[in-house]
Each structure stands twice: as structure tokens, then as C-alpha cells.
Amino acid sequence: MSIDAEEFLIPSFLNLNLKFFSAEKQIRKFRRHKRPLVGTILPLGVELVFAAGAAPIFPLRIGKFEAEKLLRGTRLATNILGSSLVGAGARMLQPQAEGIINQFLTEYNKNLCEYENKADEFNYYPESCFATRIAYGSSLPYRDLIKLFLAWGTRCGWFSQFYAALNDSIPIAFTDIPNSMAPHAREFMYEEVSQLINRLEQLTGNRITDESLREKILLANDIRKCYREIIYYIKTPNEMPLSPYAYMQLIALLSISFVDFLSVIKYFRKNLVKLVQELNNRRNIDYSGVPKLLIVPVFSGSEPDLPQIIRDLGGCLLQVDYLSYGMLEPIKTEGDIIRNYCDYLLKSHNAWKDNKTIVTSWLKTAQELKVDGIIFNKLIGCTSITPAYRLFKDRVQATGIPFIDIDFNRIGENLAQLKNKLASFIELIKKD
Numbered sequence: 394m395s396i397d398a399e400e401f402l403i404p405s406f407l408n409l410n411l412k413f414f415s416a417e418k419q420i421r422k423f424r425r426h427k428r429p430l431v432g433t434i435l436p437l438g439v440e441l442v443f444a445a446g447a448a449p450i451f452p453l454r455i456g457k458f459e460a461e462k463l464l465r466g467t468r469l470a471t472n473i474l475g476s477s478l479v480g481a482g483a484r485m486l487q488p489q490a491e492g493i494i495n496q497f498l499t500e501y502n503k504n505l506c507e508y509e510n511k512a513d514e515f516n517y518y519p520e521s522c523f524a525t526r527i528a529y530g531s532s533l534p535y536r537d538l539i540k541l542f543l544a545w546g547t548r549c550g551w552f553s554q555f556y557a558a559l560n561d562s563i564p565i566a567f568t569d570i571p572n573s574m575a576p577h578a579r580e581f582m583y584e585e586v587s588q589l590i591n592r593l594e595q596l597t598g599n600r601i602t603d604e605s606l607r608e609k610i611l612l613a614n615d616i617r618k619c620y621r622e623i624i625y626y627i628k629t630p631n632e633m634p635l636s637p638y639a640y641m642q643l644i645a646l647l648s649i650s651f652v653d654f655l656s657v658i659k660y661f662r663k664n665l666v667k668l669v670q671e672l673n674n675r676r677n678i679d680y681s682g683v684p685k686l687l688i689v690p691v692f693s694g695s696e697p698d699l700p701q702i703i704r705d706l707g708g709c710l711l712q713v714d715y716l717s718y719g720m721l722e723p724i725k726t727e728g729d730i731i732r733n734y735c736d737y738l739l740k741s742h743n744a745w746k747d748n749k750t751i752v753t754s755w756l757k758t759a760q761e762l763k764v765d766g767i768i769f770n771k772l773i774g775c776t777s778i779t780p781a782y783r784l785f786k787d788r789v790q791a792t793g794i795p796f797i798d799i800d801f802n803r804i805g806e807n808l809a810q811l812k813n814k815l816a817s818f819i820e821l822i823k824k825d
């Protein structure tokens with residue numbers, strides 16, 4: 394499958410990549426402007442952080458990236474040439490574009506490996522899952538910079554242990570999310586969120602007004618809408634806007650960037666809106682014969698080489714957990730804005746609150762996106778979601794959608810075996 398370098402030179406796509414890689418520079422700027430950094434590993438509560446005038450940061454985004462230099466050069470060139478001349482620019486800039494293509498996930502993955510090693514160095518529980526190991530390994534080195542960490546009480550026990558361990562070095566703001574939408578649960582959620590608001594206000598000295606929160610939620614809703622629209626392109630596979638590889642890169646970029654909105658919500662929204670406009674004008678790639686594979690669960694981690702492997706095997710990988718868990722649904726902006734925010738938190742947690750529910754959420758996504766196959770990502774050490782495997786397998790088999798499971802523990806482990814397994818799976822789908 395050839396790579397079309399031009400599609401990586403869409404200015405808004407480049408801007409998002411560039412911002413993704415610039416966390417260190419952003420942090421220096423936030424410090425100059427005295428905006429406290431608030432760490433987060435889940436895409437929850439970010440609008441509140443912005444409304445308080447603090448800066449959210451997903452620690453996995455921090456690091457030194459070679460790609461930033463390449464991207465900067467390329468963006469400057471496209472600016473000079475003008476967006477209407479990006480096509481001509483693309484030919485001149487092909488070497489950089491290919492460098493970016495090859496480096497985006499490679500470099501991010503390199504960072505993940507380092508954070509995994511750091512977790513070992515910091516003696517974090519070796520028996521824990523990948524997600525909390527890298528969360529710990531990536532957060533602790535920045536304990537002097539991050540002033541507060543958002544911690545959520547969910548169904549996952551390892552998350553709670555991670556927050557407890559982190560609290561020895563970085564103060565956490567713990568917010569419990571109940572497993573119910575009943576009136577008393579909604580009331581409890583309201584109290585929890587009110588406490589979080591107080592904590593953020595104390596940190597920044599700014600009040601979170603209804604208006605400031607509404608403004609951030611409106612921006613975030615636009616982001617969610619664009620993100621959904623990009624995922625939903627796959628519903629019309631005869632008119633996709635990007636080649637499968639570029640599309641997988643974009644989906645990967647969005648899933649990581651969605652955690653902290655790249656620490657600049659307005660910029661993220663502006664470029665994502667522009668990107669969707671540009672993609673809508675490019676919808677002419679036919680994916681017939683390209684198997685669409687849904688992988689679940691992924692927000693706790695997966696083998697980072699998977700998009701590359703699937704691309705080499707001629708497929709397209711869909712990592713869309715946030716869609717399954719309702720996190721891309723808009724938040725109501727009329728009426729009591731804090732209560733609306735609470736309802737959003739409750740609804741998204743309630744979409745994965747127990748194994749029966751999470752299985753239904755995944756299956757709904759698979760059917761909605763009309764995927765050709767499902768990959769179950771068995772996270773070793775996961776005591777919360779991975780046990781849904783058996784039930785999910787049975788439910789998928791009843792639908793007739795081809796299904797396979799793969800194990801994931803550490804980056805790069807058993808890659809050859811993984812490739813062979815996926816190659817046979819894709820062959821099987823193609824023959825059907």
C-alpha cells in the first residue's frame with residue numbers, strides 16, 4: 394500500500410501533530426504565565442481545569458521528539474507556500490512528510506517504552522497492568538511541575554492503587570463516580586464535582602463560573618462532534634478521505650490528544666474543525682477489500698506497532714473506545730451546567746460499569762461501524778476489563794462477526810507471533 398505524502402501535509406493535520414509533540418515547550422509557557430499544571434490520564438474533567446485557568450497535561454505527551462523538528466520545517470514551508478499550494482509543496486517536502494509518517498507513532502512508542510522502564514525503576518507494582526505502569530512511569534518524573542492530579546474513582550481497582558501511589562509525590566484530587574444513574578447517585582456526583590471545583594479554584598485562585606465552564610464545554614462539544622464525524626467516515630468505506638495508514642495515524646493521534654485536548658482547547662478545536670472541512674473535500678478513496686477491524690479495549694494500552702502491522706497486512710484498525718463509552722456524546726449546555734457535566738461523567742462511566750454493560754457497548758460499536766472483524770486486546774494484569782473476554786467472545790460469535798484475541802503485556806513482546814496470528818485472521822476475513 395503506497396503512502397500518499399500529500400495527505401500528511403494538510404495544514405490542520407500538521408498543526409495538530411506539531412502541537413502534540415510540543416508539550417515541553419507548552420509547559421515552559423504555562424510556567425511563564427503562572428498557569429498551574431494539572432495532570433490527567435483519563436479524558437474526564439478537562440473542561441473544569443480549563444475553566445479554572447489551569448493547564449491540563451497528559452504526562453505521556455511530555456518528552457523529546459525528533460519529529461517536532463521535522464514538523465516545524467514542514468509547517469513553515471507550507472505556510473510559505475500557502476495552503477492552496479500544499480500539493481506542490483508536498484512533492485518538494487516528500488522526504489520530511491515520510492519522516493513524519495514514520496516517526497509519529499515510532500517516537501511516541503519510544504517514549505512509552507522509556508516510561509515503562511521508569512515504572513520499574515520507581516519500583517511500581519510489577520504485577521500491575523500496562524496502563525497504570527506507564528501512567529506512573531510518565532507522571533512521577535514531573536512531580537515538581539504537576540501541581541495537582543485528577544483522580545477518578547471508577548470500577549477499576551488498579552486505577553485507584555495508581556492514584557494512591559502517586560499521591561505520595563503529587564497531590565491528587567479524588568472524585569468518585571458511582572455506578573448508577575439513580576437520583577441519589579446523581580446527587581452524590583454533584584457533591585463530588587463541587588469538591589473538585591473547589592480544589593481547582595483554590596489551586597488557581599480563579600472562580601469557575603457557569604459561563605466559563607459553559608464556554609469550555611461548547612468548545613469540547615465541537616471537538617467531540619468532529620472526532621465522531623472522523624470515526625463515522627468508516628460507515629461509508631467507498632468514500633474515505635484518507636488512505637488507511639493516514640486514517641489510522643489520525644485516529645491514534647486523536648485518541649491520545651483527547652485526554653488533555655493538547656492543553657490548548659481553542660487551538661485543538663479550531664484545527665480539528667478545519668481538518669474535518671478539508672477531509673470532507675477529499676472523500677474519494679475506496680476501501681473495498683480493506684478489512685475494517687475493531688480492537689477493544691484500547692484505552693488502557695495496546696501494542697503500539699499494531700496500526701503498522703495491520704497496514705502491512707492490508708487492513709484498517711479502528712481504536713474507538715471513547716465512542717463505545719459515550720465520551721464523544723455532547724454535553725448539554727442549557728440549564729444547570731454543573732449538573733449536565735455530572736450527567737456526562739455518570740453516563741460515560743455507566744457504559745463500562747460492569748462486564749455485561751461493557752460487552753454491550755463494544756458490540757453496539759462493532760455493529761454501528763459494520764466492521765469486518767473484532768480483535769480482543771487481552772491486557773495481562775487487568776483485573777477489571779479483561780475478564781469480560783469470555784462473555785464478549787460468546788456474544789460476538791452469536792453475531793457471526795469474525796473474532797480473535799491477542800495478548801498484550803509489554804511493548805514489543807512476541808511481535809512475530811502476533812503478526813502471524815493477525816495475518817491468518819485477515820486472510821480468513823478476505824476469503825469470506
Ligand code: SF4
Pocket residue numbers: 522523524525549550551552693772774775776777778779
Ligand atoms: S481497566 Fe484493566 S488495564 Fe485498564 S487500568 Fe484498570 S486494570 Fe489496568
